[in-house]
Amino acid sequence: MKRSLPLAIALVMGLLMIGTYYFPWMDGFYRLVLLWSPVIAGFAFFLGILSFLMHHIFKVRRKVPGWGYNLTAILSFAVMLLVGLLPEIYPRLFGFLGDQQADPDASVFKWLFGNVLVPMEATMFALLAFYIASASFRAFRARNLEATLLLAAAILIMIGRVPLGEWIFPPFTDIQQWIMEFPNTAAKRAIMIGVGLGMAATALKLMLGIERAWIGRGD
Amino acid sequence: MSRYLPALFLVLLLAGSATAQGAPAPPQEVTVEDYGYDWGGTTLQVEWRGSPAEQEEGFTGYRIYRGDTAEGPWEAIADVAPKPALFLDTEAGTEARFYRISALLNGQESDGIVTSGSALATPNRFKTGRFNSVIFVFLFTSLILGWIWTAGRKIPGGFLLGYIGYGAVFTGVLLFTDLTPIWDSGASVLLAFIPLLIPFIALLIPLFKSRGDIYVRPIPAIQAVEEAIGRATEMGKPILFVPGISTIEDVATLAALNILSPVAEKAAQYDSKLIVPNYDPIVFTVTQEVVKEAYLKAGRPDAYSDDNVFYLSARQFAYAAAVNGMMVREKPATNFFLGMFYAESLLLAETGNMTGAIQIAGTDAVTQLPFFIVACDYTLIGEELYAAGAYMGGDPKLTGGLKGQDWNKALGIICILVLTGWFVFYGVFTDPAGWSNWIRELPSTLFEVGK
Numbered sequence: 300m301k302r303s304l305p306l307a308i309a310l311v312m313g314l315l316m317i318g319t320y321y322f323p324w325m326d327g328f329y330r331l332v333l334l335w336s337p338v339i340a341g342f343a344f345f346l347g348i349l350s351f352l353m354h355h356i357f358k359v360r361r362k363v364p365g366w367g368y369n370l371t372a373i374l375s376f377a378v379m380l381l382v383g384l385l386p387e388i389y390p391r392l393f394g395f396l397g398d399q400q401a402d403p404d405a406s407v408f409k410w411l412f413g414n415v416l417v418p419m420e421a422t423m424f425a426l427l428a429f430y431i432a433s434a435s436f437r438a439f440r441a442r443n444l445e446a447t448l449l450l451a452a453a454i455l456i457m458i459g460r461v462p463l464g465e466w467i468f469p470p471f472t473d474i475q476q477w478i479m480e481f482p483n484t485a486a487k488r489a490i491m492i493g494v495g496l497g498m499a500a501t502a503l504k505l506m507l508g509i510e511r512a513w514i515g516r517g518d
Numbered sequence: 519m520s521r522y523l524p525a526l527f528l529v530l531l532l533a534g535s536a537t538a539q540g541a542p543a544p545p546q547e548v549t550v551e552d553y554g555y556d557w558g559g560t561t562l563q564v565e566w567r568g569s570p571a572e573q574e575e576g577f578t579g580y581r582i583y584r585g586d587t588a589e590g591p592w593e594a595i596a597d598v599a600p601k602p603a604l605f606l607d608t609e610a611g612t613e614a615r616f617y618r619i620s621a622l623l624n625g626q627e628s629d630g631i632v633t634s635g636s637a638l639a640t641p642n643r644f645k646t647g648r649f650n651s652v653i654f655v656f657l658f659t660s661l662i663l664g665w666i667w668t669a670g671r672k673i674p675g676g677f678l679l680g681y682i683g684y685g686a687v688f689t690g691v692l693l694f695t696d697l698t699p700i701w702d703s704g705a706s707v708l709l710a711f712i713p714l715l716i717p718f719i720a721l722l723i724p725l726f727k728s729r730g731d732i733y734v735r736p737i738p739a740i741q742a743v744e745e746a747i748g749r750a751t752e753m754g755k756p757i758l759f760v761p762g763i764s765t766i767e768d769v770a771t772l773a774a775l776n777i778l779s780p781v782a783e784k785a786a787q788y789d790s791k792l793i794v795p796n797y798d799p800i801v802f803t804v805t806q807e808v809v810k811e812a813y814l815k816a817g818r819p820d821a822y823s824d825d826n827v828f829y830l831s832a833r834q835f836a837y838a839a840a841v842n843g844m845m846v847r848e849k850p851a852t853n854f855f856l857g858m859f860y861a862e863s864l865l866l867a868e869t870g871n872m873t874g875a876i877q878i879a880g881t882d883a884v885t886q887l888p889f890f891i892v893a894c895d896y897t898l899i900g901e902e903l904y905a906a907g908a909y910m911g912g913d914p915k916l917t918g919g920l921k922g923q924d925w926n927k928a929l930g931i932i933c934i935l936v937l938t939g940w941f942v943f944y945g946v947f948t949d950p951a952g953w954s955n956w957i958r959e960l961p962s963t964l965f966e967v968g969k
Contacts, residue, residue, distance in 0.1 A: 317655075320645070320648065321644060321645055321648055321652065321691075322557075322643065322644060322645070323555055323556050323557035323558075323641075323642050323643070323644075323645055324557040324643070326557065339800065340799065340800060343799035343800040343802070343803055344799045346799060346802070346803055346829075347796075347799030347802050347803075347829035347832075348829070350802060350806075350824070350828045350829040351828065351829050351830065351831075353824070353825070353828075354825055354828040354829075357825050364847065365843075365847045368843060416833070416836075419835075419836075419839075420833065420834070420835040420836065423835035423836075423838055423839050423865065424835055424861065426865060427861060427864060427865060430864050430865055430868040431864060433868060434864060434867075434868055434889065434892045434893050435892075437892060437893075438888075438891075438892040487884050490884050490887070490899065490900040490901075491884060491900075492927070492930065493900050493901035493927065494882040494884075494900045494901055496658075496901065496923050496926050496927055496930075497769075497773075497882070497900070497901030497903070497904035497905070497923060498769040498882070498904070499658060500662055500904065500919055500920075500922065500923040500926075501769050501772065501773055501904045501907075502769060503659060503662055503663075503919070504666070504916065504919050505772060507666070509666060509913070509915045509916060509919065510776060510907060510908075510911075510916060510919075512775060512776040512777075512778070512779035512780075512808065512907060512911065513772060513775045513776065513779075513804060513808060514807070514811070
């Protein structure tokens with residue numbers, strides 16, 4: 300029962316959702332399911348937050364190496380929760396800063412979000428440039444024929460994509476565009492066709508309960 | 519003052535030319551037809567070919583008018599953006615309707631307003647535009663199901679009956695649809711498939727009968743899984759499994775969970791610590807269950823700890839930073855990056871590479887594959903991610919599904935080749951001059967892309 304019920308739900312819901320794709324009179328059901336998903340996500344978020352807190356509190360209590368990071372995570376969570384929640388309950392709490400609900404500039408929550416979280420995320424994203432440089436250095440070492448071809452294609456693409464390349468030799472622009480439009484697109488499409496078929500086959504196996512790792516492989 | 523007169527005159531002239539731009543040209547070829555996707559039967563679809571004035575500055579879009587007769591009276595029902603040149607009138611009702619469309623440039627309407635013919639909204643039992651995909655779904659599922667249900671055993675007696683019944687169900691579904699719009703839409707050639715559905719199934723059966731054991735091409739990344747887990751055990755270091763940063767609806771995430779199960783089982787058998795940080799709260803609840811079940815199956819439920827399968831953050835780079843931190847501090851011997859990834863893929867893989875871990879990655883995100891290939895030891899490319907679960911599970915039904923998938927791909931390749939050949943010969947026979955010109959110009963076409 301523990302396994303057959305989820306499998307039956309997966310099969311019925313799968314068939315119904317396929318039906319919504321083909322039959323207009325099932326559109327209402329589709330909209331209903333879309334309404335359900337945020338409700339389920341809400342419960343899951345609660346479990347997620349619980350797991351987050353347990354994980355970090357456990358590490359702080361045991362004082363595992365690097366527990367300061369865990370403490371920072373707990374404190375950040377608590378601060379964001381408080382500045383987000385308290386003004387809703389006590390609108391006058393940060394009243395000296397302005398109207399917390401109506402004025403985005405006065406909201407402490409939004410200020411912390413925009414001036415702490417967003418720059419930190421941008422910093423992480425910016426690191427990508429350096430990671431790409433180190434990864435390219437490793438990838439473009441001409442160790443064998445394939446790697447040499449990759450290196451040659453990369454050089455042509457890079458030169459063709461900067462104004463200097465066109466200045467040195469004008470056909471570089473056309474060559475790089477040809478590589479991107481033909482061999483590159485052909486390879487990408489081949490992968491994408493395989494991915495599409497694989498997706499459909501996996502979905503079918505999940506619906507029929509043949510692929511059941513997601514509920515445990517046991518019988 | 520007089521020396522400023524020419525300049526003043528020029529300014530007035532320019533201003534005059536700006537205001538005397540005139541009304542824009544109207545759109546062309548306005549057509550209206552029943553919207554084939556609604557059950558209520560009150561929606562009409564209006565389409566038109568854009569006005570030449572779309573290129574001009576100040577062009578804001580089109581005004582749609584509806585009328586009961588070709589002469590009016592006309593009611594303005596909506597102002598729409600230039601693209602797409604399509605409008606769905608959901609309140610067309612059940613009477614015949616006419617439509618007029620005018621172009622809007624700097625607040626001015628076009629003079630010559632174009633009127634459509636009339637159309638009547640009717641209820642649709644079936645989304646007629648999706649007729650083609652029913653045929654595809656039938657062909658696809660027939661092959662997959664056939665291979666799955668006959669895998670590893672003789673064809674059971676009821677199979678033949680059930681399989682032919684499957685063809686009958688599809689035929690019934692298609693006959694249930696109102697075929698008139700499909701017949702009218704030019705897709706009528708596909709209707710020929712309907713009587714062929716059941717014979718097609720009958721043709722497939724010998725295919726399943728005649729095969730021996732199912733061969734699955736070895737995938738190096740999957741073969742390396744056991745070695746990678748063993749390495750972690752020998753080194754006394756943990757294994758990190760990142761199930762991507764997508765939701766549970768994503769098939770790539772489900773494929774990652776299919777791999778997580780045997781990986782967790784092996785980790786439990788070898789008594790290695792498995793860390794699974796999660797991005798999505800729903801995926802988190804599922805991964806927790808999958809790992810718990812795997813430990814139970816391995817006979818080591820005591821070794822499972824909720825503390826190792828946990829939720830981190832639903833912010834992309836916060837998640838990447840946390841996982842990177844874990845990799846640097848705990849130095850896992852083996853990293854798995856399986857599922858759907860975006861820009862954080864290289865951040866994760868490159869950090870893992872720097873810590874010296876053996877890395878196995880897999881994703882169906884084409885744009886992230888190069889990063890994984892560069893920074894990881896093994897990469898599951900595209901569909902290999904979906905095949906991995908079948909490969910590791912060892913269930914003949916799963917490998918049968920893979921075989922069906924390969925047959926579908928073979929059919930797809932044959933279709934591409936046949937259609938390409940057909941178009942080439944069609945071109946040669948119907949327009950020999952044009953075709954020879956095309957071949958003559960091929961080199962310059964290929965090397966003058968984008969010009």
